[in-house]
Amino acid sequence: MKKKLVYTLASIVVIFVFVYFGIGFYLAYTILRIDPTCGLHEGSLPNTWSTKADHHEYSVLAQSELRKNFPVEDYHLEDWQEVYFPSRDQDIKISGWLFNYFPNRPVVVVVHGIFPNGKCKPESNLIASLLIKNEINALTIDLRNYGQSATVSEYEHLGLSEYADVLGAFDFLQKVGFKKNQIGLHGISLGGTSVIFAAEKEPAIQAVWLDSSLAEFKMILRDEIARYGMPHDFGPAVSFAGKILTGIDPTKLSPAFALTSQQHYFFTHGDKDLRILKHHFDFLQQYANIHKIKADFWLAENSYHVDAMFKYPEEYSLRMKEFFESNLSK
Template sequence: MKRKLWLGAGLSAAASALAGIAAYAAHRLSGPTAALKRETLFAFTPFETGVDWEEVRFNSVDGLQIRAWWLGRPESKRVVIGCHGHRGRKDELLGIGSGLWRAGMNVLIFDFRGRGESDDSICSLAYHEVGDLHGAIKYVEARLPEAQIGVIGYSMGAAVSLLGSADQPAVKAVVADSSFAEMANLVDFALANRRLPPRPLRALADQITAQRYGYRFEAVRPIEALIRYGQRPLLVIHCTGDTVIPVVDAYDLYAAAQGPKELWIVEDMPHCGAYFADRPAYVKRVAEFFERYL
């Protein structure tokens, strides 16, 4: 009898532990915005990189105010929109943004909801943020009706670039640096790396995410968005040393792309490390890609 009681207590404790881990995983993916907003008072701005710029703001499709920087090239119709990573903010794109500006393009970089200077909101891993990118596209279309729009994104921002451009024909080309192919597989990968059982924990985290944050993992599949993206050009970038998002995702996305496509794999660099491996070469290749298709 005591053995059964101990066994029951052990199973109950194990179930509670799994639920707690799943709740933590959901929190890390989509948790309170306060955890994702960082001090912006001492952040770098385009002033440091010596480009022409102005502070702008626009609304996401659900009415949140999104804060952004416009790096202007009045003589050009090319516009590149930059999307930062999950726990990042717009100043992290100053390097590539300034490089593309110097290559003769207008650039719009912005803080996703709940990050940087943008409005607080429920966050997610590339689900709710698609509405912010759609707001950025609308802003560009209103400001420059003849714009030839490209999008570049990093990590979650790369996934948003693919998801958010799929149904936006105004976007003519996308650069996806270190994107995942499917959210569910990414969660499994992260759990397995921590020697946790992926299948039960992912199912629990998915349920908690749906209840607390309003979306399911199945709704975030950049690889499926490529069907709707169609014949438009795509440059996929990834690093072999990425332990956050496996490099196999880059190969899967590249294989799924239907239009003109390029795959750039950088050896022995970590997550989103391609830019830092060789900054001039990175800016040159990305700029040439956009010059070719915008």
């Protein structure tokens, strides 16, 4: 009788462990498995991109209408240079579009968010256009495993490896004539982690703009698990599975802790963001205040995820101009 009870309990434990980690692997796979395409924006160029291509995929009507009615033609750019350069992980080739319009003026590296994504998406193209309108040059890039850049993994590394691609862009811009103190960074959504980690490694980078960035690993892990309708108890299983799938330690994904007191940051976020919740913005602001980080903050009103650039393009543009011109050499 006792032996049967032991076998029964052991079986229950084995089944529980199998189910627990099985769900963890499913969630990690779903969150991290990269779609290397640009989705409905595949093939878009700086003079053809459109927010109308996928406006119908936004579940929030306000986001859909904002993109459906955005005057994209006003922001198309006709001149750019297709470039390739090595990541600081030297065997990885990175693709970019260089908008080098203004001699002896600053340049900003624009880094896209999570899949499906790339320099083809409206966000990167719009930022480049807003910068050019203010006589600031731009370089939009595809991170590794995206677009025309090299594919080296099937899984997203969340900026913990991709920061080297941003540093490759920093090195490339110096080779084509820009000075270190003329080069700034702009990270969109998950792209923010790549640029924050890149700046931490390269003190010469003085100006870093973050649009809708996450702040801290435990927060984003809880948020992501909740998006799939699961309790946060699956956090350890998802974290473990993520490490197995990617070979990186996802618990290091806390860009807030990589901010330095020697660099300048600008954080913007939508007050209604449902993808990367506002508490990440609040965490970053509190952390910056406590640790004397030189940072400015703009919480865009009535805005969802990365809405501000489409809803308030003129204000967004002027804020970027002021920030980058104040912190980069002209």
